[in-house]
Amino acid sequence: MSEPRAVVIGSGIGGLTAAVALHQSGWQVTVLERAESLEPVGAGIGLAPNAQRALDVIGLGDDIRELAAWQGDGGMRNPAGRRLSRTNSAAVAERFGGPLVLVHRATLIDRIAARLPAGTVRTASPAQLADSGVTGGRPARVNTPDGQMEADLVIGADGINSGVRRTLFPDHPGPAYTGFTTWRVVVPAPDRPFEPHETWGAGALWGTQPLKDGRIYAYAAAVAPAGARAADDEKAELLRRFGAWHEPIPGIIAAAEVGQVLRNDVHHLIDPLPSFHRGRTVLIGDAAHAMAPTLGQGGNQAIEDGIVLAHHAVPAGDLGTGLAAFTAQRLPRTTGIVRRAANIGRLMSLTSAPAVAVRDTLISVVSRLAPGLVLRTFDGIADWRPPHRTYAAGAQDVHDVHHGQQVERQGRPQ
Template identity: 50%
Template sequence: MARAVVIGGGVGGLAAGAALRRKGWEVTVLERAPVIEPVGSGLAIAANALKALDVIGVGDRVRELATVEGRFGLRRSDGRWLTHTTEAVADAKYGDSVVLMSRATLMEVLMDAFGREHLHLGTTVTEVDPDKGLVRTDAGDLDADLVVGADGINSAVRRTLFPAHPGPVYSGVTAWRGLVPRGGLEIPRSESWGRGTVFGIHLLAGDVVYFYATDVLPAGTVHADERAELLRRFGDWHDPIPALLRAADPARIIRNDVHYNAEPLPAFHRGSVALVGDAAHAMTPNLGQGACQAIEDGVVLAHHAGHHAGHASGGALPGGALAAYSAARVERTAKIVQRSWTLCRMSKLRNPLAVGLRDFGLSAAARLSPDLMLRSMDEVLGWRPPAEAGR
């Protein structure tokens, strides 16, 4: 049986591991953290990712555990809707809508699908040889027919494969995230834009509200009290934003600078090593596609590598398999990275005239074409897994 070693136990690594196992591969996932503590708070899982999750047998479980809200869209800081659509319209168009769940819940589902006994925690990878399929760790060496680099935005595997690539760059915005009990508040699923600022609200299962916010700040800015900073920026925005922030636990608010791959990689593989997720195509969160594209990666990689799963271990995976994976993913993800960055730039506008023109343009376009919000996402949400991987 062919062997795969996945470096990184996040969403992309576990999705790739589960997809490869369903194709008959023997898979080991290496995670340097001693325990899985999912970074982040909530996730939007769009129609394209749900179709990919169907391939690994967990799509319906995710739909069952997630929440779906009727209306969602974009608002101004005073609460006025700029553009919106509904779950029913999205479902009719793509066969699925966008569901919402905590990152922790998705991780639990993926770990169950992959098999926890194959997940090696507290294991640090020290070297990867893409020509020999050799993975060196602090616990010993592993030989593999396929190595999957799923080690995140600061990927050491990516630097090994493409040492001349500049890597992710700072987008100019920092992001806050948190979970807050609903507490009887009315929670409209929406993202609101101000002058260089963004605030998003999503209701998760268990009456928990996931919020995120962004602002334009120099890289590395640190505040002694992040909740106080959020209240200073968003305390006069529309309801229920001020109440949510007052109810937030300051110690549980996460803040990080947002980086993305401004320059696409030339390929997502070299030798017997393939990259997935942020290691391959880090993007700003504006399209909500980061985790979705990582899940797509895992399914497409398994599709192209699956034909060789029955080979005896020790035989190198044919280069054409990973070349086909790169061909299927590099162009698609580069477009999505760029589209997300375009939205990020629009949200960063601070000049009052530019902000007014932006908001007027969005509102006018939505009136002229009520389905604009969804039509603009056709290429992203209309994706389907490779033909042989039907639901």
């Protein structure tokens, strides 16, 4: 019996994770990517314990942990540098079974793609869904520059502006603007030591986190009209908005090269889709549940999607039943996370002085009197565990082993 064929549209983190998991479970997989290369547009990505456990299932968890910076103790500050809360990395690891780690997106993409057979990923290959197919009946069809492809399963991993989603659900309103924009940059580490931090101001935030290679990943967000851009350069815009904030923020901005700063408006699918699948076609990642970055879960949830999809889309099983189970498992979970991220985004977006003062006071009081309450924000998210088996033929559920290793090693120096 020949292997069933899956076509993944989009080679982001979710699409590649799904491709690897499906390949390991016995699918013949082709990944179609519009861009000329797999070089991702982005900077750093934080991987919470839930995503690390998902990567364990396809044998990548340890590789990524070795390459990543493990989050140390830090906290939240205000623009003057006053501490609002502390982050205890040991408490995080104890509560959720492992630490948060930070890795460059390019590193993560490279490591996932390396698990696929040569020729699986076809770049410069824009693709459009022509027919979603019918489970138990006709195959799905995808239009490509080289002609039309038929597939037993099509995975729409084509991002927030997903063409696959529009084809499946043409009446859905699509992504909505959150009200704020973001900047990201990777620069050399400053000369003086610094503590990892996230700093919240009036309608704005800044985050500074170390990468394992010695560089710094910095991110910022601010309330802004949709589509607004700096008249000169985004580095200059960061200086205008954050140049008077506490160190090392001004120094990090100064270290960025002109033209290096990435800026993106943030949109989310605050109105959930009615389903994540139709026929033989399924949506994952931002195509299915784009969310604000305020919980750091966008890429993490895409990784989860890929693993759970392979668990349910068993080559010898009933695809219709499998995709229905995928939607039933993933849609409620991701809808809740999208809404949690939106709520935190609204807190960050407060601009009036009285509201900001109340917010900061509450954060400070809760951090001092009930530090565990802050960690509860991630209950039900970071403690997620993948299905016990995502592919047949010798697969093992390894996340329990890695859980023990993570707790043991969470204090390891970089």
